Amino acid sequence: MRRTGVFVCHCGSNIAGTVDVERVAKEAAKFPNVVFATDYKYMCSEPGQQVIKDAIKEHNLDRVVVASCSPRMHEPTFRRCLESAGMNPYLFEMANIREHCSWVHPDKEKGTIKSIDLVRKAAAKVVKDEPLQKSSIGITKRALVIGGGIAGIQVALDIADAGFPVTIVEKEPTIGGRMAQIDKTFPTLDCSACILTPKMVDASQHPNIEILSYSEVEKVEGYVGNFDITIRKKARSVDMSKCTGCGTCWEKCPTKVDSEFDMQLGKRKAIYTPFPQAVPNKPVIDRVNCTKFRTGKCGICQKVCPTGAVDYEQQDELITEKYGAIVVATGFNQFDHSVYGEYGYGKYPDVITGLHFERLINASGPTMGKIKRPSDHKIPETVVFIKCVGSRDEAKGKSYCSRTCCMYTAKHATLVHEKIPGSKSYIFYMDVRTPGKGYEEFYKRTAEEYEAQYIRGRVSKVYQKGDKLVVRGEDSLIGRPVEIEADMVVLANAMVAREDAGDLARTLGISYDKDNFFTEAHPKLRPVETHTAGVFLAGACQGPKDIPDSVAQAGAAASKAIGLLSKTQMESDAIVSNVDESRCSGCMICKGICPYKAIDAKLITERVGGKMAERQVAAVNKSLCQGCGACTVACRAGCLNLLGFTNEQILAEVEAVCL
Amino acid sequence: MKYAYYPGCSLHSTGIEYDMSSQLVAGKLGVELKEIPDWNCCGASAGHTTNHLLGLALPARNLAIAEKEGLDVMAPCASCYNRMKTSEVAVKSSEETKAKVAEVTEMEYEGKVGVKSALEVFVKEAGLDAIKSLAVKNLGGMKIAAYYGCLLVRPVGIGFDDPENPMTMDDMVTALGGEAVDWPFKTECCGASLPTAREMVGLKLVYDILTMAQSAGAEAIVTACPLCFMNLDMRQNDLNKKVDNANFQLPVFYFTELMAIAFGEKPAKTGVRKHFVDTSSVLAKYNLK
Amino acid sequence: MQPINLTSALAAGKDFVEKVRKASGVDVKACYQCGKCSAGCPVAFAMDYTPRQVMRLLQLGLTEEALKSHSIWLCAQCETCSARCPRQLEPAKVMEALRIEAKKAGFETEDEIATFNEKFLRSVASNGRVFEAGLVIGFNLATVRPFKDAGVAPSMLVNGKLKLLPHKIKGRDAVRRMFEKAEKMEGEHK
């Protein structure tokens, strides 16, 4: 005979409004093994918990059921309450009569009956509960940052400053990300490189930071506190330990390739660093385009390299390292507007995107900072900007607002005015969204002082007419179609997730939304965590963001990672899988099923027919097991059980409801 | 290949050249056309903008007759095609609509057969290779603006070609040795019946299309719709009279006429002599007489 | 300009907007007034309300303004608006639904277009097909421009493009019944 106490919560009127809580408590008192039942307005409140504690003492309870909200919400609260009353916290069950009942059922009578059933179920299970113990495990005090844009750099600096070693894995030859491509930054118009490069240098010189550029995460194993990460260091064809970054090789390389960094508007060599301030400032060979790799001839770079660093035989290298925390900061891509037939399917050379424009105005860009249109290098006089291209457009793009483009378009129009005397900018917009500090003022200056003509309406068609581009829109404020003959059209393309974001999410075991942005654990209250413990998010990989927001989020993610790494030991939950060794045949099917690699074989000695014999059985590593339960259904002998959810417990619940 | 042929009202009157040349091209390509017996008008845009159900039912009666014969329909006129397609899709996607349409037409149309445009049948299905192998004359680099009009490529997602930059006719022109000029008004609307019903509004649309074709360097326009054809061909004279500085003399062809000529038919047999704007000089220029 | 009383307009227009939604499948509330439809509409230059504004009139419940607009008659049903709407609405279908309702309500703000359509359909109803010569002559007479397009007639006659007598199909009675039934059935759905 157990001594169970049942506590029914009103949750204000949330539950009591549609469930007769008093009746539920009265009925519960009649269940087998229940010696005490009551109801209370807010079970989770201080006084509510006191009710439980008092009852435990007074009625000598050894099992507790709370009928209230979802265990996601308050299971930890009540477990702590039991613990402080001197009980094992796992001798406890929750009946969810709010989300599973009162919130979804309008009928009070039926809702009450269902609540009684749910409580009966919990009361039947709790009798079978056994005291469980948490286990703990050490932590690898090192962090991995995936992506070396401004967000990733900031995360790395913050964690490194706190004293923990950090590795940045960056897939490009250099860190810097999109911010390195940007010329000036809103709302202050300070030069992007001037504020970014010092940070890049800080990162490269920080004793706690290791930068693995031209590298990617290949495999993630283990769990929070102890991840085993396999990283692929792609073959650079340059020996980093010998190369001094002198630049002789890329000066002499005869093979020119369209530069990705310059948005195909300029050229780079086959052996290259993406831009002069690259970190590390050591080149890679683009093997797809290198003449040596294509035809076997050339080899000039190897000949001219004074330190003999060029190595055509270099292979990709796989390394596996241990980390305690991971921060993902892989950033964003620009939406590909070639789906917009009405804007020319991306085939008009003078219809460019925001990032193209950034390269055109950049003093170290392909035009030395002169805004020249790509087709004939003429300086445009009339520039039309079209906003929300691919944003706020379910038909051809994404449903969301990209948050940065209103501001960077204002910035671009300002720069056109500053750089091209006598020029005129037109900006087609649906809304102007400027909810940042100093943003609205910046926008106003663009329209007033820099004379950008804002026109409210979405453009329906852009077409080439001679050497002009005709832009057709509606000025929706006067309700008349309008036409502009432009020299250049700049599209504010949406910020979209990296094309490999889905793959990376699957590798990491984190979730992503319909648009492939990584999903935070809670949109308001856990904005930098993921649902996977130990993996955090920073920057535009979580959703469109400008630099201030990316940096702020980076700081937040770093502090979460630091919090984790500062612990000496990590407690893991007691709800783990358990092997009944006497029945285990040692087939080890479970081992392959476990996603956390928590199961291994072990040998036990036992007495068989008077003799001692060794036998193989499965063993669960309680620190690694996450209690997912996958192995328990895979075991053919049924000798794996999830503690807290044993077959016996589940059957007791089923019987309580069905019989 | 065998199709139920739905010429539509225009091909028996103002668009007679389209009918003549379509028959010739079908013959050459081995496409058998069997005219839908006792077909009725599809109602055009007047039908569905007056009574939605009527707009679905008029084409459905023709589809029902074709379905009895087990044949898909080929409709050369873009407007007829668009109306029939709309009706086909509506009947296929809703049992309720199907029942209502059946009640009005007093005939069963199950949606088992559908409609295709002549462009789809003669170019997409026949294939450019077949077209090239049948050609005995070459368009000799004639600069041609392919004009599809609006309805042929709509509704979006249902049509057989890209809604903003269709290429079927351009590909045909290229296959026959012409030069398909790249121009941005391939799918701008010609106004359909507006030039008749609301002359000055409709004429502006025609004017813009012709002007754009001219400035793209086209020596001729090729169309796949009798309404487009009539507006672009017959209205040039009106425009020259009514609009200052307008002086259009831009020959307009049905794509089937050019195909038939390239396949070796005598131009006169294809109907090109019946146009308002003279076609003989451009044909002469490229030895296509 | 008098201010519009939106409270009463919204309330009064509700049923009508719902009717338009049923007929056209378009929920005008979803329109975010971007104007892309109007920017691409070939006829917008001649309209009193651009297609976007027609959507707006319905959003605000200004039913009568919508029904009396010239736009719904001028619309050429080219579907450019529907093809490009970022919210995947179909303004062309709204135009169609409004025109049908305007006719029922007796608001034919564009006589010429209304007359043309009427003559067109009358020709179909009586012959089963359109008799183009009859249609154009009838239309020009009705709109008091007997000689418009007359210049082209002789050459069209010679070229076999104009028939002097209509072709009457055998099933013309069936077609006429279709007109009657459709009218009755759509009427019932009001």
Ligand SMILES: Cc1cc2nc3c(=O)[nH]c(=O)nc-3n(C[C@H](O)[C@H](O)[C@H](O)COP(=O)(O)OP(=O)(O)OC[C@H]3O[C@@H](n4cnc5c(N)ncnc54)[C@H](O)[C@@H]3O)c2cc1C
């Ligand atoms: C045209 C334009 C102008 C802008 N102007 C401004 C402005 O003036 N002011 C402002 O505040 N914001 C501006 N922004 C926004 C700004 O670019 C972003 O806020 C910022 O770049 C986000 O930084 P991030 O580090 O999150 O991402 P990113 O800059 O995209 O960096 C991500 C990094 O991760 C790397 N990476 C990606 N995938 C992987 C992988 N699988 N493995 C390893 N590494 C990977 C990438 O190579 C990159 O280095 C502008 C944006 C655009 C498009």
Ligand code: SF4
């Ligand atoms: S081998 Fe030649 S082409 Fe290749 S990177 Fe070296 S210099 Fe350039």
Ligand code: SF4
């Ligand atoms: S930020 Fe501005 S331009 Fe960008 S999607 Fe949002 S509203 Fe459109």
Ligand code: SF4
């Ligand atoms: S294009 Fe669509 S969303 Fe934009 S104004 Fe027109 S109907 Fe509304």
Ligand code: SF4
């Ligand atoms: S369907 Fe009508 S409203 Fe829409 S674009 Fe065409 S003419 Fe304009």
